[in-house]
Amino acid sequence: MAGLLSMRNVAVLGATGSIGASALDVIARHPDRLRATVLAAGRNVEALVALCVAHRPLHAVIADPAGLPGLEAGLRAAGLATQAHAGDEILDALAASDTCDTVVAAIVGAAGLPSTLAAARAGKRILLANKESLVLAGELLMQAAHDAGATIVPVDSEHNAIFQCLPDAHAHAGLRRIVLTASGGPFRGRQRGELASVTPEQAVAHPKWSMGPKISVDSATLMNKGLEVIEAHHLFGVDGDRIAVWVHPQSLVHSLVEFVDGSTLAQLGLPDMRTALAVGFGWPERISSGVSGLDLLTQGGRLDFEAPDLESFPCLRLAFEALATGGTAPAVLNAANEIAVSAFLQRRMGFLAIPALVEETLATLPAAPANSLEVLREADRQARHLAEQSIPRMAALA
Template sequence: MTLPPRKVAVLGATGSIGASALDVIARHPQALQATVLAAGGKVEALLALCERHRPEHAVIADPACFELLRDGLRARGLAVQAHCGDQALVELAGSDACDTVVAAIVGAAGLDSTLAAARAGKRLLLANKESLVLAGELLMRAAHEAGATIVPIDSEHNAIFQCLPDAHAHAGLKRILLTASGGPFRGRTRSDLGEVTPEQAVAHPKWSMGPKISVDSATLMNKGLEVIEAHHLFGRPGLPIEVLVHPQSLVHSLVEFVDGSTLAQLGLPDMRTSLAVGFGWPQRIESGVSGLDLLAHGKLEFERPDLDAFPCLRLAFQALAAGGTAPATLNAANEVAVSAFLQRRVGFLAIPALVEDTLAALPPTPASSLAALREADAQARRHAEQAIGHAARTLRA
């Protein structure tokens, strides 16, 4: 079968997922065209991508960088229309400039463009986990009403997507098992983690990711956010979602059925596989990733996560159980805490402490609207920042 042509917007084009998406796109020039490339503030990197992929539109989120982008495109003789700001992202994601959107903007900043793509009925390759954590019910409802196709790009959710390709496959589903590499500090006790540096935390043993996601992996918050994502993508009331630490990162997730069957998706730890599934599904297309040689890799190990050393995972389960605005509060507090850690304003163990303090201080309210969720997000950020400031003043006193 021939893959139907797709016009692709890559939102977060200069990040690691964006790079992987553009690699897959370049392998299928007859079917896939990058028509929109968007970045946060890396103008030179975005200009280099425009030279290589020749999109119709380029967007820089930071308005202060617009002139550099516009003039850089002109200097290179590129017929690419320059845009800036979040509104431009939203308009392009929902326009006929694309029919497929790779949502790879990190953090809550990616929510508006992701929702715009869902409301416009796009094929949405979802790598922005915060969209589901912050507004999962709203996003899934918008996608359903508009007939959008959501293909999750996180390897774990993509694995579940492949194991549960349609509604029929969900019949008899007993539980979902998400795998986790364990991050760079797997096996360490809580007392071992007090002196962890940002450099150590971003050195993931399996994946090449941005600093924020790498820190989330080190704290296991990344897995906690993925549990909340899995609930919105595949869950139903009462369906258990569990986490297994699997250091080889070859089994990406599993699903168990009531008859005792367990299905798993295996592959090398390379995001291009998930992206190729997203671009091609239900067809399979070449991704540039080699097949898996199990004899060469040897044994596969699994263990329970250590919730004492890595309490962020426990906090995410608690926020999911609490419901309402609790996941939005969790996500916002974590973003503030991770940013402070990367800036060396707080230590590694302060990340879960700040998140737990914020969840305790701000009880959940109904997630009735995007406005309510944004307010919960803003309140959580204010509280976490104030807690960091108070701690700094106490240390100076």
């Protein structure tokens, strides 16, 4: 099929995670158009070697330097010419290098920010799956992308839907509001009192999406949606009072965009990240993702929507408040949440302690202007330290 898309050399950062797996699935479907040239992972050397065997990249990076000998040995044993590297500095350098023109930014947490910024400053096409890059440093990232001519295509299904519904500046001029949809997570409909005994296993059992444990817990608390509100503000230049969230349990309508003339556009599809990734790789062309088309008749023929329960799931409220406060508040929100979710997954405190810990950290650390990466990193560091110190007390309150 003739088309506009030339060969793209792709760095997949976070290759061993669920989004990385989906990205590599799409890449493998288009060997004449897409090639994985850089694969990066955190600590899972065995999984990274297996991906190198399947995709034969030029470079493989393990974030933990202790994994470098194992990575080198695994690549030698497989007879691969792939170069092995370790550490954040080489990852940032590769993301900015001529080795790739497209970067899938799927490293979870604040650890994904430096490589995403490096790719933006180098003018890459960035398929952005790392929420924290925008939540922690949205203004800096978007400015860097603008200055270098980088293209940011969000691959969260919700933001990707908005991206598809707002293709040009004229559409933005007539925009009234954006509506992000949320599945409601595994505890939709439960009252606050019913959530006190939630276990990590229950929280990561998402009803629709296959995601890593941290993102799954964020979905269960609705913090995931709160972070997406902050992302949408930066990606599309829309203030928080023009962003709404609707709970939509079928997860078929990924977001809606309402215009001043009364029109509303929505993007629908099966809940599969490969659709959004294919949009990112091919845009403005459409390429096959491996995802079936949506037949609403076989999907039950109905679409339900409801308002989020902010009393049972206060993390969404906290995110709106952090966005309204501005400055370093979103960075504090994100950092405290990462500490809280980690503590919950380690069974060091309960599910309801997650929003409590985040709210206390936000109240304790006053927001400052977010005018440099150093300021944001310091706010992140302080929030993590404060949240970590508060865990024993939060656990005792549960």
